[in-house]
Amino acid sequence: MPAAQAAQARQELAGYYAYGAALDAALGRLLATLAATGLDQNTIVVFTSDHGDMLGSQGLFRKQKPWAESIRVPLLVRIPGVAPRREPAPVDAPDLMPTLLALCGLAVPGSVQGRDFSRSLLHGTPSGIDAARLALYVPFHEWRYDNGGREFRGLQTVDCTYVRTRDGPWLLYDNRQDPAQLRNLVHEPSRADQVAALDARLTARLQDVGDDFAPGRDIIRREAYRLDAHGDIAYDRGTLPEPWPDGA
Numbered sequence: 001m002p003a004a005q006a007a008q009a010r011q012e013l014a015g016y017y018a019y020g021a022a023l024d025a026a027l028g029r030l031l032a033t034l035a036a037t038g039l040d041q042n043t044i045v046v047f048t049s050d051h052g053d054m055l056g057s058q059g060l061f062r063k064q065k066p067w068a069e070s071i072r073v074p075l076l077v078r079i080p081g082v083a084p085r086r087e088p089a090p091v092d093a094p095d096l097m098p099t100l101l102a103l104c105g106l107a108v109p110g111s112v113q114g115r116d117f118s119r120s121l122l123h124g125t126p127s128g129i130d131a132a133r134l135a136l137y138v139p140f141h142e143w144r145y146d147n148g149g150r151e152f153r154g155l156q157t158v159d160c161t162y163v164r165t166r167d168g169p170w171l172l173y174d175n176r177q178d179p180a181q182l183r184n185l186v187h188e189p190s191r192a193d194q195v196a197a198l199d200a201r202l203t204a205r206l207q208d209v210g211d212d213f214a215p216g217r218d219i220i221r222r223e224a225y226r227l228d229a230h231g232d233i234a235y236d237r238g239t240l241p242e243p244w245p246d247g248a
Contacts, residue, residue, distance in 0.1 A: 002059040009056030016055060040080065044103055046096070047076040058181075064143040066134055066152055066163045066171060067181055077121055079103065087120050090132035090156050113209045131155045133205055134163060138216035140232045151216050155202050162186075162198040166213065169195050 027047065034040040051063040052070045063070050075091065094114035101108050102118035117127035134156055139149025152170065154163035161181065163171040172186035172195055185191045206213060214222070220233065228234045 005056040005059050008061070012055055012061065016053065042080060044100065045078040047074060049073040062142040064136055064149065066154055068161070071134055071156060079121060082122060085124055087127070088158055089127050089129050090158065091117055091129055092132045095129065131157045131201070135211070137219055138233060144232065153202060153206060153211070153213055155198060155205065162195070162202065164199060164202065166215065169199060
């Protein structure tokens with residue numbers, strides 16, 4: 001990380017590790033209670049998170065960014081009677097709901113965007129999922145337009161991370177050769193074919209889920225979100241004031 005962020009990163013890492021230790025203890029108590037009551041025999045346990053934290057990597061902090069520290073999260077699934085195994089394929093958060101429904105023997109609604117990877121968990125069968133979709137629909141709060149935030153869409157695979165903004169291709173990292181994501185390859189002539197192929201895959205994936213990659217401001221208007229005094233999305237719905245607030 002840049003030297004200028006080192007002191008802040010050390011402080012925040014200390015808090016991050018403290019939270020991790022506390023969470024580990026709490027989860028241990030939960031699992032012990034399930035075992036003591038016998039509920040562990042018919043309970044699927046899922047441990048995951050909604051986002052990571054940059055913690056000074058790339059000179060950035062917090063969430064919403066398309067780098068590994070922000071987008072990668074833990075995903076542990078414990079199923080009674082199923083031996084532990086590691087599934088290397090990336091999955092999307094929306095994939096959890098149809099997967100859990102399938103594990104519980106319930107029908108998966110045809111309207112859901114997620115993909116069922118229950119057979120992979122149960123039998124080690126390849127899931128067919130080879131890419132997770134990345135998206136920041138509206139830059140707000142910790143990564144607003146006025147401090148570098150921008151709309152993006154992308155794909156995360158085992159091998160690479162590809163991200164584009166509304167202006168075009170933005171990031172390409174070789175996650176095997178460059179796991180710290182220090183070298184952006186998106187404009188390397190030798191990677192032009194790879195960028196084109198990934199961009200086409202991303203376009204197809206967005207079409208599959210009905211994502212028109214609209215500007216964040218248009219999404220706010222379309223969804224009728226209210227803005228607060230700072231131009232951020234307020235957490236209660238309402239009518240967007242018109243015209244768009246200065247500086248938003």
